[in-house]
Amino acid sequence: MALLKVKFNQKKRVKLAQGLWLMNWFSVFAGIIVFSMGLFLKIELRKRSEVMDNSESHFVPNSLILMGILSCAFNGFAGKICYDSLDPAKFAKWKPLLKPYLALCFFFNILLFFVALICFLMRGSLESTLAQGLKNSMKFYRDTDTPGRCFMKKTIDMLQIEFKCCGNNGFKDWFEIQWISNRYLDFSSKEVKDRIKSNVDGRYLVDGVPFSCCNPSSPRPCIQYQVTNNSAHYSYDYQTEELNLWRRGCREALLHYYSSMMSSMGAIVLLVWLFEDKNLPLDMEVFGEACLFDQCFSLSGFE
Secondary structure: OOOOOOOOOHHHHHHHHHHHHHHHHHHHHHHHHHHHHHHHHHHHHHHOHHHOOOOHHHHHHHHHHHHHHHHHHHHHHHHHHHHHOOOHHHHHHHHHHHHHHHHHHHHHHHHHHHHHHHHHHOHHHHHHHHHHHHHHHHHOOOOOOOOOOOOHHHHHHHHHHHHOOOOOOOHHHHHHOOOOOHHHOOOOOHHHHHHHHOOOOOOOOOOOOOHHHEOOOOOOOOOOOOOOOHHHOOOOOOOOOOOOEOOOOHHHHHHHHHHHHHHHHHHHHHHHHHHHHHHHHHHHHHHHHHHHOOOOOOOOOOO
16 A cells, blocks of 8 residues: 655656765765774874773764764765666666665664764773873883783883873873883882881882973973972972973873864764765655555656
8 A cells, every 4th residue: 555656757757866866876976974983083093092091982983884884885885776766677686685675774863873972971981091001000110021012111101202292191100100110220229228218118219200290381490300399499399390290191181182082083973874864764754665565656657
């Protein structure tokens, strides 16, 4: 039983098919953008994978890459159908596939909306990943002679310089770990012996930070040792000296960087979803209603 019957003349039929063909190829271009964003985010995360605790943070870029590929495939397929709809003989072979195709498009739009939400909601998971990853990486800062960890010092230093940060939550995090390798400690020195003996774990702890924590905007030479000892330096108060060291922790800096990036990507994915959502009813109107309803109109029999 026909619920709705639409009749187009040849001119309107051609215009409708051509318009939808163009919209589908715009959607293919949007899919390429989503794919490119996912690839870019994955590369950015891999650059700093050493300071991340696990691979969960790659769920977002992997999802964007997958949605980009599916968007290109679905909309490219729809564009082909629209092009063939102008030829009744070519369009006939696509009719059995229209209903499952439209169902897949419907579920694809739901997934695309879900991925857009994930881009906004991954901040908490990313924060815990960065916090634990940075904490572990800082422990390996001194292992410049250990295979597999010898690069960690350079990684941390470049990270702190690039993002203008220091430590995990702040520069005092460096006070809690031994970041100077035993190779560069004089164990015959009384000071070194006393510091090691005073620590339960036998570590050499100092109230100092690596050079990469130094702020080049400081008007005075960087104070990176005895940071909290005001009497050790002339005209110095570490609590008010804001320009000497970077105050922001690297966890906060990286979290802001990646969160801003993913929020922007989420907004773009939402725009793509809105475009896809408006595109789907037009697909149904042009070639889908004949499958969803018993008979609406026939692209091969317009009047």
